[in-house]
Structures are given as C-alpha cells and as structure tokens.
Amino acid sequence: MTSAEKYVTxxxxxxxxxxxxxxxxxxxxxxxxxxxxxxLAELAKRRxxxx
Amino acid sequence: xxxxxxxALAAAAAGLLLxxxxxxxxxxxxxxxxxxRQRIFYIHVPIALTAYACFFWAAWKALRLLWTRDQRYDLxxxxxxxMGVIFGILTLVTGSIWARTSWGVWWSWGERQLVLFLVLFLxxxxxFMLRFSVDPGPRRASMSAVYALFGVVLIPVSFLAIRxxxxxxxxxxxxxxxxxxxxGSQLLTFLICFAGMLALxxxxxxxxxxxxxxxxxxxxxxxxxx
Amino acid sequence: MSAYLGDVATxxxxxxxxxxxxxxxxxAMLLFVVSTLVVFNFALPAGASPDAAYGLLWAxxxxxxxxxxxxxxxxxxxxxxxxxxxxAPCDRSTIWLGKAIAVVAFLALAEVVxxxxxxxxxxxxxxxxxxxxxLANVGFAGVGTLLAAMAAASRARELxxxxxxxxxxxxxxxGGVGASIADDPGRFLGFLALYDLIFAILSWASxxxxxxx
Numbered sequence: 001m002t003s004a005e006k007y008v009t010x011x012x013x014x015x016x017x018x019x020x021x022x023x024x025x026x027x028x029x030x031x032x033x034x035x036x037x038x039x040l041a042e043l044a045k046r047r048x049x050x051x
Numbered sequence: 052x053x054x055x056x057x058x059a060l061a062a063a064a065a066g067l068l069l070x071x072x073x074x075x076x077x078x079x080x081x082x083x084x085x086x087x088r089q090r091i092f093y094i095h096v097p098i099a100l101t102a103y104a105c106f107f108w109a110a111w112k113a114l115r116l117l118w119t120r121d122q123r124y125d126l127x128x129x130x131x132x133x134m135g136v137i138f139g140i141l142t143l144v145t146g147s148i149w150a151r152t153s154w155g156v157w158w159s160w161g162e163r164q165l166v167l168f169l170v171l172f173l174x175x176x177x178x179f180m181l182r183f184s185v186d187p188g189p190r191r192a193s194m195s196a197v198y199a200l201f202g203v204v205l206i207p208v209s210f211l212a213i214r215x216x217x218x219x220x221x222x223x224x225x226x227x228x229x230x231x232x233x234x235g236s237q238l239l240t241f242l243i244c245f246a247g248m249l250a251l252x253x254x255x256x257x258x259x260x261x262x263x264x265x266x267x268x269x270x271x272x273x274x275x276x277x
Numbered sequence: 278m279s280a281y282l283g284d285v286a287t288x289x290x291x292x293x294x295x296x297x298x299x300x301x302x303x304x305a306m307l308l309f310v311v312s313t314l315v316v317f318n319f320a321l322p323a324g325a326s327p328d329a330a331y332g333l334l335w336a337x338x339x340x341x342x343x344x345x346x347x348x349x350x351x352x353x354x355x356x357x358x359x360x361x362x363x364x365a366p367c368d369r370s371t372i373w374l375g376k377a378i379a380v381v382a383f384l385a386l387a388e389v390v391x392x393x394x395x396x397x398x399x400x401x402x403x404x405x406x407x408x409x410x411x412l413a414n415v416g417f418a419g420v421g422t423l424l425a426a427m428a429a430a431s432r433a434r435e436l437x438x439x440x441x442x443x444x445x446x447x448x449x450x451x452g453g454v455g456a457s458i459a460d461d462p463g464r465f466l467g468f469l470a471l472y473d474l475i476f477a478i479l480s481w482a483s484x485x486x487x488x489x490x
Binding site: 181 | 454455475476479486
C-alpha cells in the first residue's frame, strides 16, 4: 500500500472507530437503563403487594 | 411512529454510506493534482458539513425553547450539540490526517476550516462545562439555549476573523485543489456520502434522544414510586 | 425609553459607586495587567519581532477582562441582590446594560495605565491601537457580562467564566492585533465594530433568559 493509500484508509477507519466506540458506550447505557427498569418494576411490585 | 423513523434513518445511513464509501474507493477517478489522497475529501467534508448542520439544528431547537418555554426542546438541543461535537472531533481528526498526507504536518494554522472547527470545538466543549456545573431545571435549559445560539452566530464571525488573520499572523497558507471543479462522478459520490453522514447523524441523534428521554421518565417513575 | 435609560443609569451608577468605595476590582486589574506585561518581557525571546509584543498585549487585555468580569456579579451573588433585581419591575436587559457600562469603565481605567506602560516597556501605541482597545472594551463587556451572569449561576463560578469567554473573544483578539500591526488597520477596526454590534444586540436580547427562572 502506498503512503497515500494508508492515510486515506486511516481516515475512514477513524470514523468507523468512533462510531463503533459510540455503539459500545451506548450498550453500557442501555444495560444501565435495563437495570433501572427492573429495579423500578421490583419497587412497583412491592408497593402493590403492600397496598 | 418515532420508532419507524429511527429505523428508516439508520437504514438510510447504512445504505448511503456503504454505497458512498465504495464509490469513493473504487469508482471515482484519481484527482489530477492530488492523486489518491484526495479521496479523504469524500469523508472529511461531509462530516464537517454535518457538524455544522448539527450545530444549526441545536440552535434552532434552542430558539424554540426560548420562544415556547417548552422544556422538551432542551434535551433535543443538548443532544444536537453532542452530535455536533462528535462530528466536530471527527472533522479535526480526518482534517489532520489529510494535512499530514498532503503537506507532511499534522496541523496547519493556515487551514481555515480546521482552525474554525478548533474554535467551535472549544466553544461547544464549554457548553458541556456549563451544563454540568448548573443544577438541572428551566434555568439551565435557558442558559444552554442562549449559549447554543451564540455558537451559531460565532461560526460566521469566527470564519471572518480567521480569514482576516491569515495575511497577518500565519503567512503560510497551504492551498488545496479541491471543491472548485468537481467532475460529475466526484460530485455524485460526494453527495451520496454527504447524505449518508446526515442520515448517520440523524440516526445517532434519534437514538440518543430516545435514551435520554427514557432516562428522564425513569427518574420521574422512581420519584413517583418512592 | 427614558425610564429604561434611567434604570440603566441607576444600575451603572450603583456599580461604579460600589467600586469607588470598595476599590477592590480596578486596582487588582491594574496590578494584574502591569505584572503580566513584565512577565511578557521574560516570555519574549531576544530575537522576537516587535509585532509579537502587540500580540502579547492583547492576550494581557483578555485576561485582565476576565479578572474584572469574574468580579462583575460577585457582589450581587454575595448579597443575593440579583434575585431582587430580577424581580424588580424593570426590563431585565437594563441589568445587562448597566453592568456592561460599569465593566467598560473598569477596563478603560485599567487600560489608561496599561497602554502607557506598554508603550514604555515595549512598542509605541498608535491611535488605531487605542481605537481598537475602545472597541474591544465594548465587545469584552457585552459578551462578558452575559457570560458572567451564567457563571454566577453555576457551581463552578470563577472556573467557568474563562472557558466560556475565551472562544467567544478570539475574533476580538484578531481584530485588535490586526489593528495594531497590519498595514490597513481600518479593516480590522471595522470588523471589531461589526463584532460589537452583533454580539451586543445578541447579549442585550438574550440576557433576560439567562437570569430568569
């Protein structure tokens, strides 16, 4: 690969890398949201059983 | 309804970018002077334009917030700024790579777009500092909105300033043979990539906004239950 | 209209009188800018072009402005006067205008010492430079007052103001340095005037959203 080709590919790969990193961060966020939902579902159930 | 829009945007982004990048690598001819390295143009410029679009979108939502006092617009403006900063960072990185392969340096103060993006990056990074140091509420929303509006006014003013500063401070202005005479195939490839980037930004924006709204509603739910 | 200007005059007079009695902001700004100029003497290498000194002058002015602006709403916050002012039946933009006028006055006082000091230590000061400084003061005060109000409402306060301020005043620095060293300073002075116009109007119009609840 010529030097120019390497740089061009690097530029496109950086964009891909950032988008993929975003997806990973988002996956963490989604799992946290999931956890919160199940916690709140627990809370609601307990409330309902107590009432 | 919102769900199908998110899917449509994501699909459009995937399709357009796949086609666009393939064209940029395999179909488009080499630029006469610059050669192969000119192909960075097809990813760098769409990203830059998309970043601008995000900032303008954020300013529009900010204006709507100040106009209607509807707090819904706060998250939309904030998410748009976030997208703008992500694409702004990408602009700086791809621009830097392009500078490196064109002129051997990783940075050039003579490269107007790069300098402008650096200023904007600093400005919108301060936006996050502002948001993180003020307690959530309508006050923070209003302040963020005003700041987002200032950002969009800063874009042309900064550009003018950078142009004025050129002969003065940084006499070495590298020139690039791009954008002026685009052959048909090049223009088409560029437009496809541009549309793809906008769709990508829109897709990420929609997803992130949904995530933030869910976050908010869960907090409300938590408060209601405890 | 005259009621509006009356409110502005009252508010500006309040800030100026406060400063006259407490005398804490302007002397600090004075000392700061002169100290900075002395530091710059040691920061400039021997072979530096004379133009570099002008660049450093403008950097000094920017940081002096930040110093002054950091104090801008400090008094209000300490006595929660700002809440009272906001509740008062006056147009909230008068708060901005009154304070901006006071800030311009403080900056001017600091520059009355700084510019002769600069001329003494480094390079001559031209009329274009003075004109640029006057225009820059308006720009600094205009956006600075608005940003200072934002910073005052935050938890980070003094830390936040420079971060918000610096990117916005880059055009002022360009205009100022250009007016100081370029062959055609008129272009840069015109640019400074344009900047002042745009951002003063924007700050004036959006101030009420920054202080309101």
